[in-house]
Amino acid sequence: ISTLILAEHESGSIKPQTVSTVVAANHLGESSSVSLLLAGSGSSLQEAASQAASCHPSVSEVLVADSYRFEYPLAEPWAKLVDFVRQQRDYSHILASSSSFGKNILPRVAALLDVSPVTDVVKILGSNEFIRPIYAGNALCRVRYTGAGPCVLTIRTTSFPVTPITESKKATISQIDLSKFKEDAVSRSRYVGQSTQDTERPDLGSARVVITGGRALKSVENFKMIEKLAEKLGGAVGATRAAVDAGYVPNDLQVGQTGKIVAPELYMAFGVSGAIQHLAGIKDSKVIVAVNKDADAPIFQVADYGLVGDLFEVIPELLEKLPEKK
């Protein structure tokens, strides 16, 4: 088994979801070799590559594709790159995390290879058998890949937590020779820009505590109470689709079937009714707390601790009485 992982990196360091994907690759079988493919351009790429080389002891090789063509994560050149690398070295598996990045690029790679990819793998049962959720996580589907080409997977990273690494090992770093990398004559897609929310808070996908608000918060102003509580607990802020649609918070805070999947130690939902699409995104949380005025809200069926009450009274009381974060 030899695995190629399409890595994600940002400002000179490898993203945690890529390390989780490495953990997942280790479940594919004994004696598997793991190569990380990093693409981008310039010094931050080389910095990330050097960090990637020691991000996990099972990484045996870091491949670096340094070119202006990979300055932005456009699916067209990146999918071609994965195919290009695969033609030079044989891989049995090609993986990426189930992030918006991985989900955009890997199916395109799979089509180029004429194989069916498996999206959102939550459990690996062997080199070609996997479990993935369907119907917003209301059923689990066990699939077997029977194709001849490489097996292409995107990994739901909350299902493959990274344990602290004690062993230090440095993988070899090789630069990919791109002189034979052919691209379509003219690039037919262009990156225009990105609006990111600068925030000091931890990342929603990997936070230890997540505090979520629903439409019941009623306004952008009121939603700040959720942010305050998150701050107090050192947690990330999440939102339901309704709260995002109402414009209280930006889209990247949406938790659920089509938003972020979270699995924190503590998940607290305020004014969240618990639509199945939302519950799909929080099921793997260790402890779920729900506060809602409506005692019949479906969220109470999955909550470990429920409190029927008005969030406008409960949140201030929590802010006052909760201990400061450790």
Place this chain on the structure above:
Amino acid sequence: MKILVAVKRVVDYAVKIRVKPDKTGVDTQNVKMSMNPFCEIALEEALRIKEAGFAKEVVAVSIGPSQCVDTLRTGLAMGADRGIHVEASYSFLPLTIAKILKSLADVENPGLIFLGKQAIDDDCNQTGQMVAALLGWPQATFASKVVVLDKDKQSATVDREVDGGLETLSVDLPAVITTDLRLNQPRYATLPNIMKAKSKPIKKMTLEDLKVDTKSDIEIVEVTEPPKRKSGVIVSSVDELIDKLKNEAHVV
């Protein structure tokens, strides 16, 4: 310009699904079926582009058993000009669906193909990316805003919902766009339009017509119910909640 929109018939989003006792799949007998919500958004966007004068025709395509004609009628009632029904079994993988759509695109020559970013049954989120790859077209997935620029420029500017916020791309046409939830609010079909839709043409096609290889490289071993969370407790006050979180769950 012509726009091709793929629409999938799925179990209605409000239905609580049941896993079959023999673990072969999810029960779809006597269950309300509807157009996949993401596909509705895709169709709505195509219609708006046509209404804005950037497209001449919107063609809805559905692939599956005979009941897919109902889904196509819904699409025609919303405003699509005609439908194409490719008769097939439900068990096709996204790769096969992508090949069918590619083969249709070769015949129809659309300037844009719209698809929902994922279907709410298999949650695969693959087909759009795969059609784009097979056609060698650019892709703009998870769109929350689409602007088709002037006809001479032949390009579209698309805002995409990504993990870190919003990303803006410009893609040359022809291109594939997959739609996210916030792109638009799909219209309801009015009664007169539902009546009118009955006379709009739906062309039937078979896999033989399209010469698509339908080999399958994924087997479904079993479908099971996810483990249930044990039911929790209702606490009566904030103090009790804090106490439980501190001394029972040890999370604060």
